[in-house]
Amino acid sequence: MSVDAPAAPVTAAGGDTGLVAAADRLRLLAALHAPAADTGRALSREVTEAIREAGFARHFVAARFGGSEGTFAELTDAVVSVGQGCAASAWCASLAAYSARFASHLPEEGHQALWGASPDTVVATGLMPAGRARAVDGGWKVTGRWSYVSGIDFADWVMLCAAVPGGEGPPRLRFFTLPRGTYTVQETWDSVGMRATGSHTVVVDDVLVPAHLSFDRADMLSGRNATSGVPAHNVPFQAVGGLTFIAPVVGAALGALTACAGSVTGRRRNETAELTVVRASGRIDAARALVGQNAEVLDGRLFTPEHMARNERNATYAAESLREAVTLLVGAAGTGGLGEEHALQRFWRDITSAASHVALQYDTAARKNYSAVLLGPAE
Structure with missing residues (x-):
């Protein structure tokens, strides 16, 4: 069994920047290097250069500096794709893109310092x-x-x-x-x-x-950007709702699903294992849909309190669902899935670690704001 990579989306401006196609190629390279990166605790230079060359760092950079001015949906699909090969590579690729978006709040002279020579500054x-x-x-x-x-x-x-x-x-x-x-x-x-x-x-x-x-x-939190008219540079921080961090986890869960499916064969394939894999796949697909919904809110500029709070809820709920999914997959694969050379155990560890990020916790990122949407303000 294999999980198909997401199809390339169309950007809000009507054109595909090519990031998803580049991410699909990066996914293969990152997967090849993932075991060594995990044991060596560092991405290889070949992978980090590929992240840069794929266009992640330039994705939100202004076109006047040679940047892509891309959409949140396209970036999300690209990060998910890379995550299927290596969660750590996807995490760094995602942060390279979002960090440039944060830096757009610098004054104009700061823009020149960062991107005057190249839009691919990490x-x-x-x-x-x-x-x-x-x-x-x-x-x-x-x-x-x-x-x-x-x-x-x-x-x-x-x-x-x-x-x-x-x-x-x-x-x-x-x-x-x-x-x-x-x-x-x-x-x-x-x-x-x-x-x-x-x-x-x-x-x-x-x-x-x-x-x-x-x-x-305060400028980043509010989304007010006096130095840039690029839509993606004028987005309230709350609206992003953990998208930076949850997209790599979705990709890792899809990678775990593929790795598990390769293990559930022979004596391991039985009704219990099959049902477990199906249940896990449902959780992964649901999380992926919620993450896609968050990107749609951002690209559609639906910055109402309700939409922004829902984005926070979506990201935290997706993290919870993906933790549950990978636990199911490890159970279905059995002891063999936990072998040092098996990709499933790496995805399991990566998802567990990534989902512990503060931006993906209900108590700190979602409970207060979305409960007010559902129940009204607390008395």
Whole structure:
């Protein structure tokens, strides 16, 4: 049994950027390198260059810099495709695209710094606030440590969120963008799954960041982008609803389904195993449909509180369903599916690790907002 890759979608502008076709080729390469990437805890240079060449980093970059100005639906299909071969490769590909979208909130001079020479600049992002910054002449001095910065090993720049003390009330939060060479990386990523994402710790020690390489976090949250008229650059953060992180997991689950189907043969094939695989496939298809719905909301610019809260619910529910699905698949495959050389056990570990991301948890990402949609505001 094999799972067909998604067909190439048509972008909102009426043209296919070619990302899905490139992703289908990348899927094969990533699958070939996946066992070594897992044991070596890093993507090969061949795969990271292929991620760049496929067009993930340029997908949301403005056309005036040679970028694709692509849609969320096309990116989602491409990430799902890569995930069928290697979840870690899909995770890094997804973040390369979404990090460029975040960086679009920089002032115009910042755009020139990142993409003036090439639209394929790879940006890694530390979304969680850490460290601190202080205003100085010409910009900011930044210091701190940021954990879980995926893809930092092959990024050209890193974008980090830090607090700016001053005045009454809580500190303001800003993003600061630093080129490779101005920060150090500590290899701290030791998760049992998604080993090859290189989600290490970035350390910055009193580095000057020019004003044009910083922006207020509130701009990203609201989706207001005064420096760009590209539709994908003007999207509320809540509306994305975990799409960045759940699309690779959908792909990994499809990969797990294919791997399991190859194991359920001979004595392993019986009514119980067949029913288990069918049940798992239903959960995967349901999750895939919900993730596709999220992309439709973004491309359709349906930024109502109801749609945005549903996107959060969709991503978290999909993560739950995919965890359940891969557990069923491991049970159907039996002991053989857990062998060191079997792809199923790698997908199982990757899905378990990826689904633990804070953006895919009901309590932190979906409960409050969607319960208000269903039940009204809490009294």
